[in-house]
Amino acid sequence: DTAVSQTPKYLVTQMGNDKSIKCEQNLGHDTMYWYKQDSKKFLKIMFSYNNKELIINETVPNRFSPKSPDKAHLNLHINSLELGDSAVYFCASSPRLAATGELFFGEGSRLTVL
Amino acid sequence: QKEVEQNSGPLSVPEGAIASLNCTYSDRVSQSFFWYRQYSGKSPELIMSIYSNGDKEDGRFTAQLNKASQYVSLLIRDSQPSDSATYLCAVVSGAGSYQLTFGKGTKLSVIP
Numbered sequence: 001d002t003a004v005s006q007t008p009k010y011l012v013t014q015m016g017n018d019k020s021i022k023c024e025q026n027l028g029h030d031t032m033y034w035y036k037q038d039s040k041k042f043l044k045i046m047f048s049y050n051n052k053e054l055i056i057n058e059t060v061p062n063r064f065s066p067k068s069p070d071k072a073h074l075n076l077h078i079n080s081l082e083l084g085d086s087a088v089y090f091c092a093s094s095p096r097l098a099a100t101g102e103l104f105f106g107e108g109s110r111l112t113v114l
Numbered sequence: 115q116k117e118v119e120q121n122s123g124p125l126s127v128p129e130g131a132i133a134s135l136n137c138t139y140s141d142r143v144s145q146s147f148f149w150y151r152q153y154s155g156k157s158p159e160l161i162m163s164i165y166s167n168g169d170k171e172d173g174r175f176t177a178q179l180n181k182a183s184q185y186v187s188l189l190i191r192d193s194q195p196s197d198s199a200t201y202l203c204a205v206v207s208g209a210g211s212y213q214l215t216f217g218k219g220t221k222l223s224v225i226p
């Protein structure tokens with residue numbers, strides 16, 4: 001069984017559309033994250049949730065809205081997509097908030113905005 | 115702004131040699147340091163963590179930390195072609211910080 005799973009793995013869409021990426025972890029971890037990796041491979045945190053509570057909300061456009069229905073799930077909704085949103089989005093989890101460096105990543109969701 | 119700097123490479127080493135990957139960080143109160151490996155088209159995976167000054171060895175990998183110099187390194191002994199990947203240095207800042215900051219990674223190529 002995949003520990004951290006994301007769907008879909010690939011999204012190709014037009015500018016202005018809305019899309020969602022779902023993430024689930026079966027590791028029993030308390031903390032989940034969304035990271036964005038751009039074309040230069042720079043990995044940057046977007047959001048962090050601990051037991052469904054938002055902990056980190058980096059400076060991302062408010063078109064990006066995370067939602068954590070329970071501590072095993074963290075979804076990402078993106079409104080009004082722009083060309084610059086094209087990237088690979090990684091979901092990750094860690095055992096607890098204090099272990100924030102020990103991340104388990106999902107396989108990534110490659111978003112292409114045309 | 116907290117920064118983590120790495121030479122982007124590519125770093126090419128012959129098979130069997132020692133690969134040395136370096137990283138510096140700007141936040142003096144950083145406490146926890148990590149190395150992740152990312153194969154092309156795959157997700158990052160944690161390979162080493164280090165929290166105190168000195169060396170930490172795990173198989174062919176050795177992480178080195180020097181907090182006074184704000185410097186972290188990863189040595190890979192007996193490099194194998196399967197070690198060819200991008201290596202990401204990551205740092206968690208001082209107590210109470212829950213943010214992991216990644217460097218831009220160093221691409222390593224091990225030549226058979």
